[in-house]
Amino acid sequence: MPVPTSALPLSEPPLDCPLCPRLAGFRHVCQAEFPTWWNAPVPSFGDPEAWLGIIGLAPGKHGANRTGRPFTGDFAGPLLFETLDKYGLSDGKFNAKIDDGVKLKGAIIINAVKCLPPENKPTPGEVRTCRPFLEKAVGMLPKARVYIALGQIAHQSAVKALGGRLPKCKFGHMNEHRMPSGTILIDSYHCSRYNQNTGRLTREMFEAVFERALQMSETNRP
Template structure:
């Protein structure tokens, strides 16, 4: 069973019609895999989080299948191992939405809620979904955010009130928003980035170590 959203009033409807291309893919997968989640994936974590993680979009065999962000695919292994190492989760990650895992002080919010073809949402799709991520990021007390990848970075900067020309994406780059909140960039923990060495476990952990170092200072 998929855990309920910690921010239920901010989620899109299960049959959200905003993006025709994503709706078509959703309908195809519902026919092919009727036992999968195949719907917008809700946020997962602590509604009183001090740290917000802005992801890209559900993976086909991960969150789109299981209904929980980063659950059931390669990216999730590094994500949840890192959260556990820094004391940001409780329970064991078993790649199932009913494994009992909970997050402490942390919430995961995708910038795009539905699975995009080839994991690449269009700019229009990111804009269409931004009101949901915007509402969620601004409904929590977090002062520190981590963006996973350049598309998530772009959405996060806009959600947090920043200006993209002044906030260039780069791994471990920090951006202070007009209201004092801080955004830290990371390469996405995708299988591709890990397999090519673009992102290592040490590099990913360094992002979370920096977030913890900033806690209480912003």
């Protein structure tokens, strides 16, 4: 399998990051069970000159934890990458493989939690422990004017990483928040299997978030 590379290599934790003992222990279990998988902190993927930052939750076991690229190999990936393609934010055809040749242009994907959590549920402490890596990544994106948070946990971490205050930034699909730096954060329900299958998030709802991000990028230029 090709080795994943980061769009922001100086923002990444080490591959054997020990900071969250539960996640490190689960990583070791996966390494033993699936030795050919990535099984390590998943690096940011996309354009380091991005105007749009997409903050995800954490790697999925059979998705990014397997392939090493965010939203690649799991149920959530096709909707996200098809939406990026529709709005001119990617080149190449997404084929759920790290070597499918897809490249992002003007956008970057960063997870709030870098390592696979059991049952896709990081603890508040794990989210907090991983936040410095998100903060470092955000600090390395000087052209980012708009961010999209996928789900409530990503929203909470993004608000804090961007210098905002949670009491003033309530999560809700299509909610918008102006951060102290002047950047805009737009909330979206996560494009998870559960949300798509239950109809909580439709393709039209998801695309509306990106349409709004494009509008805000034009009105939020320096």
